[in-house]
Structures are given as structure tokens and as C-alpha cells.
Amino acid sequence: MTNLAEALRDLNEDLVNELVEEKLANGVNPIDIIKECNEGIVAVGELFASGHYYLTELMFSAEIMQVVMEKLEPMIAKSSAAEQTIGTFVIGTVSGDIHDIGKNIVVNLLRSHGFKVIDLGVDVPVEKFVEIVRESGTKVLGLSALLNSTYPEMKNVIEALTEAGLRDQVKIIIGGTITSETVREFTGADAFATEALTGVKYAKSVYGK
Amino acid sequence: MTSELQQLYNDRLGRYQAAIALETTDRVPTAFATTYFAEKQSGYTYQQIMYDLQIWEDMEVTFAKKYPEVDLFRTNLSWSPSWDITNHQLWRVPGRDISPTSLQQFNEQEWMKADEYRQFIDDPIGYRMDVYLPRILGEYQDRGSVRSYMAFLKAGMSRSVYGAAAMKRITRLEKECGIPQGTAGMFGAPFDILSDTYRGFNGIMRDMFRQPDAVLEACEHILQQQLSTSWQMADPLKRYPIFIATHKPCFMSPKQFDKFYWPTFYKGVKTLIDAGWKFRIFLEGDWGAHWHHMAEFPKGTVLCDIDNEADIFAAKESFGFQQCITGGIPTDMLILGNPEEIRARVKLLCETVGKDGGWIPNGGGHIPEDTKPENFRALLDAVLEYGKYSDNPAPQPTVGTPGTNGVVFPEQGIVTPWDVIKKENNWKIPGDEELIKSWWERLDKMAYGWVCGQ
Structure with missing residues (x-):
């Protein structure tokens, strides 16, 4: 692992920024810098999975990555930036719920892992999900919620996608600590996640990564 | 109050107090915390209940009479006009901002900026009046205007309106139904207050890495404020526990929790325990990495509501020898399951975590609004069937020593x-x-x- 990847893994924000600057000054290609950072992000994910890191640490790694990306993205040609994208992920908190902590964590993590995320925000009506799934052609849709009163609403979204003839094109994952296998079955979703990294892994599997 | 209702009140409160104290009781108490199920069952919308104080009162009394097996329950609502008055930005109000059938929802944002800690700590009132309140109170954005003065005046007046209504509701529950309060007064974990209402989740997460000392100092500052007010809102007779809803520990690593959360939380709770009060604490999310700390409080002083995603059996093992716990009935089972499943689950819990006392049935800190009525019925029936400890009468309630046991609280600002x-x-x-x-x-x-x- 390179020193930049290690700095990211150790959540040493100042050192990450210093090393990125240094590499840029030495003419290193921004895409290679991102690759090194990705290695650090993957290591953070492993530490999280093994119980050494907790959610805030996972989130802060995404935060560091975001700052790096803001710096590097303008330097990367559009075409190669697109090549870096794993795929599209549409996500929103379902109607009746305005909570977004969980959703935002997943959005940040997905972006740090290289996904193009279309974040529809909170209290998203059924029709909006249908419209954006159709327009974006996404292969994954994430329905987020905190309130356990949203089970029927999640089901409504999935039924509407079926009626619109879009169900076969998109895998649907419901997310939030209120989800479970029972809730997945009730709503007709393909998967559920009670923590963020499960959602990222699922999205990667859908896109064959 | 008839002597029968008085006896019922005494039995319920005595049973609840004994369970919290890990003392012998006649049966497992049915002492629920937040019970959104009661609101949904009433047929009224959240908007109607939260605006019409008479409907709210009737809703609780009707629920208490409909389910006499329930020892006590708690409403987790607020009177919406108190938010309207100031156009409070921290809350989304049923019927005004969101559907009338939706619960109130909290609007967590970075209301306080990362570079404002110094002012927040050094000039508490100035910071609030000049910086923070204009951001979170819509009616105070135009400071010095007639409307802004009126908003403050109305806020003061509304407190007496609501206070009188709350007292009337509590008294009716007691006198007409023999129902004691489940909690009285509030305390907030300093870290949660800083995170929930000031910095927001993303802000506090960054601060823990980027400016840890400022976070610690702010928590210490909030602790003093909390201590100066919370004991005055608690039950002077010390019959009912003080309520705390915790929010952020489930996101924190043990290292972060031990550094940022626990020290001021412990100090605050322990000070109030020393003064003679007990607590009911909702451990939101999975507290599994942190809840062993609850054993640091004196035995039988903090009743902990275990959330849906945490393991009630692990909680029992970790600190259940020292404190009473509630929970264990999965949210999805209450909403989507059937009475047989509920019955089997309650039986299992009675025979394990509730075997020798120290457990109260509950969903994840609350009874969800969409709980099937037949499942709630099954829950109560199963507790009565499997939760019996003895044929002895219920223990009788106690009141605490008046005053603060010599504990001196910080002066209010x-x-x-x-x-x-x-x-x-x-x-x-x-x-x-x-x-x-x-x-x-x-x-x-x-x-x-x-x-x-x-």
C-alpha cells in the first residue's frame, strides 16, 4: 500500500491533502492519485467490516475523499471521469419520511467508491422514483427510511415500478435499521441493508464489480 | 379517585418502581415508553391530536380504559402551536409541513457553524440571540420587528396554556384510570444536544476529527446548563424517572464514545441520581459497543429501553445484572407478524431476560403506530400468562426524600x-x-x- 493509501486508511486528513499536493506537483496523473486513494478507501471498508472502524470513521474517510475529488475532478477530462464511474445509483427517502442521515451516509460512501449517485432527497413521491428510474436507466434503486410507518410506502414504490414496466431493469434495495428480511419480503424489494456498506457492496455486485 | 383506582395506581407504580430497582414484583410490568399505537388507534390524525388539547387528553384516557392491562405508557408528542408561534425550523409539523397522519419529524442541520464554538461557549445568551435563534426561529429573522417581539411573548404565554393542559391530562389519567406517569422531566446527553440541535450529524462527525477539544468544551458547557434546569423539571416526589432519549452513540466508535459522549453524560446522570432521581433512557440504535457503561451507575437506577436493532439478550448479559431493560419484540413482528409469533416471543423473553425480573416488554423503545391490534392484545395476554412471578400483591410505591440530598446544582444563567x-x-x-x-x-x-x- 502506498503512503497516500495508508494516510487515507488512517484517516490522517492533513497528510492525505499534503501527499495529494506533492504528487500533483511531481506531475502524477490525477487518475493514478484517485486509484491510490481508492486503495485506502477499500482498506477503510475492510477495517469497518472487521469491526475495527465504526460508522463515523467510515464517514470521515468519505469526507476526506470528497475533498480530494473536489480538487482532482476539474483536472480530469470528462471522458476519463466517466470511465471511472462504476455505475448509476438512484436513491431517496420515501414519502412520509424526511430523515436523511442514513441516506446521506450511503450517498457519500457510494460516491467515494466511484458511483454516480442521483440523490432525490427526502419525502420523495412514488412518481418521482418512477420518473427518475426511467430517465436514468439505473440498474439500482435505493429506498431509504427511518420511520417504521414507511413499510407500505416502500411497497407502493416497488408496485408502481412494476406497473410502469420498469421492475425488470432495476434492482431495488431498501435501507435503514427498520428493514429486515420480513420487510423486504413484504415490500417486494430485492435486498435490504441495515448498515451502509452492505448497500455499497450490493450496488457493486449488481454492476458486476 | 375511588379507592379501587387508587389501589390500581399504587400497584402499577409500585410494580414499575420495583422493576426499575431490580426488586421483587408480582409480575412483569406492562410499562411502555412511547406508544404511537395509542395515537393511531384513536382514529384521529397526529395533526388533530397535536393541535387539539382536548382530543389529545381524550385519546390517552380512552386508550387507558380500552387496555386496563397496560400499567402505564408515554406520549412522545408536542403541542404543535408552540412550534408555529416561532416558526421553529427544527421541526416538521404534521398537517402544516407534512401529512396530518405523519409523526412530527426532526430537521437536523448544521445550524451552528464549525467556527462558532468559541462564541457558543463564551457568550451563551448572546450567541443564541444574535446568531442561532435568527437561524432556527423564522419569526425572529427580522429581529426587533413587532412580529419578533410578539413571537417571544406568544412563546411565553403558550407555555402556561400547554402546562395547564398537560397537568389536566395527567390528572385525568391518574384519577379516572389509575395510570401513573412513565417519566417526568427530561435530561439531554450534552453530546446529543450539541449534535442534534447545533452541529448536525455531519458537522459533529467532522468536529470529532478536526476540533476535538472544542467538542469536549462545548459538551461541558451544555452539561452545566442541563444540570441547572433538569432537576427543577423532574418530579419533586421522585416517583417517576427522568426521561432521556439518546441519539448518536450508535454511530460512534467505543473510543469516540468514551472520549466525547460518556464523561458528560455520566456526570449529569450520576449527579441527578445522587440527588435522588432515577432515569428511563432510550438507547437509540445499537448501543452494543457502549452499554456495558450502564453498569457504572448504582444498581437499579437507570431503566434502559433497548432499540429494535440491538440484541436484548446481549444487553441482559452485559449490564442487566445492574439495571432493568425493556424491549425485545421486533418492530416488524408487531407490524407484520401474527399473534402466535408475538405470544411465542413474549414467552421466550419471560423465560430468559425476564426470568428473575429486570425486564419490561417493549418494541424498540416504542410500540409502533402500525402494530396490529391483535398483536398488541397478544402481547398483553402473553405477559399476564407467562410474566407472573408470584401470587403476592404488587409492591407499593415509594416517594423520595424531598430536596436534592445535599447536591448543589449549577446556578441557572x-x-x-x-x-x-x-x-x-x-x-x-x-x-x-x-x-x-x-x-x-x-x-x-x-x-x-x-x-x-x-
Whole structure:
């Protein structure tokens, strides 16, 4: 692992920024810098999975990555930036719920892992999900919620996608600590996640990564 | 109150108190915390209940009468006009901002900026009045306008309206139904207050990495404010536990929790325990990495509501020998399951975590609104069937020693001390100065507490 990847893994924000600057000054290609950072992000994910890191640490790694990306993205040609994208992920908190902590964590993590995320925000009506799934052609849709009163609403979204003839094109994952296998079955979703990294892994599997 | 209802009240409260204290009771108590199921069952919308104080009161009384097996329950609602008055930005109000059938929802944002810690700590009232409140109170954005003055006046007036209504509701539950309160008064974990209402989740997460000392100092500052007010809102007879809803520990690593959360939380709770109060604490999310700390409090002093995603059996093992716990009935089972599953689950819990006391059935800190009525019925029936400890009568309730057991709480903040206005006016005070001063300062401190509590 390179020193930049290690700095990211150790959540040493100042050192990450210093090393990125240094590499840029030495003419290193921004895409290679991102690759090194990705290695650090993957290591953070492993530490999280093994119980050494907790959610805030996972989130802060995404935060560091975001700052790096803001710096590097303008330097990367559009075409190669697109090549870096794993795929599209549409996500929103379902109607009746305005909570977004969980959703935002997943959005940040997905972006740090290289996904193009279309974040529809909170209290998203059924029709909006249908419209954006159709327009974006996404292969994954994430329905987020905190309130356990949203089970029927999640089901409504999935039924509407079926009626619109879009169900076969998109895998649907419901997310939030209120989800479970029972809730997945009730709503007709393909998967559920009670923590963020499960959602990222699922999205990667859908896109064959 | 008839002697029968008085006896019922005594049995329920005595059973609840004994369970919290890990003492012997006649059966597992049915002492629920937040019970959104009661609201949904009433047929009224959240908007109707939260605006019409009579509907709210009737809703609780009707629920208590419909389910006499319930020892006590708690409503987790607020009176919506108190948010309307100031156009409070921290809350989304049923029927105004969101569907009338939706619960109130909290709008967590980075209301305080990362570079404002110093001002927040050094000038509590100035920071609130000049910076924070104009951001979170819509009616105070145009400071100094007639509307902004009216908003503060209305906020003060509304407190007496709501206070009287709450007292009436509590009294009816007690006198007409023999239902004691499940909690009285509130305390907030300093880290949660800082995170929930000031910095927001993303802000506090960054601060823990980027400016840890500022976070610690702010928590210490909030602790003093909490201690100065919370004991005055608690039950003076110390019959009912003080309520705490915790929010952020489930996101924190043990290292972060031990550093940022626990020290001020422990100090606050322990101080109030030393003064004679007990607690009911909702451990939101999975507290599995942290809940062993609960054993640090004296035995039988903090009743902990275990959330849906945490393992009730692990909680029992970790600190259940020291504190009573509630929970264990999965949310999805209450909403989507059937009575047989509920019955089997309650039986299992009675035979394990509730075997020798120290457990109260509950969903994840609450009974969800969409719980099937037949499942709630099955829950109660199963507790009565499997939760019996003895044929003895229920233990009788106790009241605490009046006062604070010698514990001295921090003085509440004050904007204009008596001496200042006295001097400004050259008052000579021919009468009893103490009479005048005590009310002057008491009301000023109450207003100070209101400003810092938004």
C-alpha cells in the first residue's frame, strides 16, 4: 500500500491533502492519485467490516475523499471521469419520511467508491422514483427510511415500478435499521441493508464489480 | 379517585418502581415508553391530536380504559402551536409541513457553524440571540420587528396554556384510570444536544476529527446548563424517572464514545441520581459497543429501553445484572407478524431476560403506530400468562426524600440580575427586597432557560 493509501486508511486528513499536493506537483496523473486513494478507501471498508472502524470513521474517510475529488475532478477530462464511474445509483427517502442521515451516509460512501449517485432527497413521491428510474436507466434503486410507518410506502414504490414496466431493469434495495428480511419480503424489494456498506457492496455486485 | 383506582395506581407504580430497582414484583410490568399505537388507534390524525388539547387528553384516557392491562405508557408528542408561534425550523409539523397522519419529524442541520464554538461557549445568551435563534426561529429573522417581539411573548404565554393542559391530562389519567406517569422531566446527553440541535450529524462527525477539544468544551458547557434546569423539571416526589432519549452513540466508535459522549453524560446522570432521581433512557440504535457503561451507575437506577436493532439478550448479559431493560419484540413482528409469533416471543423473553425480573416488554423503545391490534392484545395476554412471578400483591410505591440530598446544582444563567436593574433605577426599596428580587431573578432565569433550550 502506498503512503497516500495508508494516510487515507488512517484517516490522517492533513497528510492525505499534503501527499495529494506533492504528487500533483511531481506531475502524477490525477487518475493514478484517485486509484491510490481508492486503495485506502477499500482498506477503510475492510477495517469497518472487521469491526475495527465504526460508522463515523467510515464517514470521515468519505469526507476526506470528497475533498480530494473536489480538487482532482476539474483536472480530469470528462471522458476519463466517466470511465471511472462504476455505475448509476438512484436513491431517496420515501414519502412520509424526511430523515436523511442514513441516506446521506450511503450517498457519500457510494460516491467515494466511484458511483454516480442521483440523490432525490427526502419525502420523495412514488412518481418521482418512477420518473427518475426511467430517465436514468439505473440498474439500482435505493429506498431509504427511518420511520417504521414507511413499510407500505416502500411497497407502493416497488408496485408502481412494476406497473410502469420498469421492475425488470432495476434492482431495488431498501435501507435503514427498520428493514429486515420480513420487510423486504413484504415490500417486494430485492435486498435490504441495515448498515451502509452492505448497500455499497450490493450496488457493486449488481454492476458486476 | 375511588379507592379501587387508587389501589390500581399504587400497584402499577409500585410494580414499575420495583422493576426499575431490580426488586421483587408480582409480575412483569406492562410499562411502555412511547406508544404511537395509542395515537393511531384513536382514529384521529397526529395533526388533530397535536393541535387539539382536548382530543389529545381524550385519546390517552380512552386508550387507558380500552387496555386496563397496560400499567402505564408515554406520549412522545408536542403541542404543535408552540412550534408555529416561532416558526421553529427544527421541526416538521404534521398537517402544516407534512401529512396530518405523519409523526412530527426532526430537521437536523448544521445550524451552528464549525467556527462558532468559541462564541457558543463564551457568550451563551448572546450567541443564541444574535446568531442561532435568527437561524432556527423564522419569526425572529427580522429581529426587533413587532412580529419578533410578539413571537417571544406568544412563546411565553403558550407555555402556561400547554402546562395547564398537560397537568389536566395527567390528572385525568391518574384519577379516572389509575395510570401513573412513565417519566417526568427530561435530561439531554450534552453530546446529543450539541449534535442534534447545533452541529448536525455531519458537522459533529467532522468536529470529532478536526476540533476535538472544542467538542469536549462545548459538551461541558451544555452539561452545566442541563444540570441547572433538569432537576427543577423532574418530579419533586421522585416517583417517576427522568426521561432521556439518546441519539448518536450508535454511530460512534467505543473510543469516540468514551472520549466525547460518556464523561458528560455520566456526570449529569450520576449527579441527578445522587440527588435522588432515577432515569428511563432510550438507547437509540445499537448501543452494543457502549452499554456495558450502564453498569457504572448504582444498581437499579437507570431503566434502559433497548432499540429494535440491538440484541436484548446481549444487553441482559452485559449490564442487566445492574439495571432493568425493556424491549425485545421486533418492530416488524408487531407490524407484520401474527399473534402466535408475538405470544411465542413474549414467552421466550419471560423465560430468559425476564426470568428473575429486570425486564419490561417493549418494541424498540416504542410500540409502533402500525402494530396490529391483535398483536398488541397478544402481547398483553402473553405477559399476564407467562410474566407472573408470584401470587403476592404488587409492591407499593415509594416517594423520595424531598430536596436534592445535599447536591448543589449549577446556578441557572441570568441576563439581568436584580442588582443591575435596582442600580439603574436608584431604587431604595422600602419594603422586603428579597420578595421582589426572588421573582425578578426566577423569571429571568426561566426565560434564559427557554432561550438556551431551543
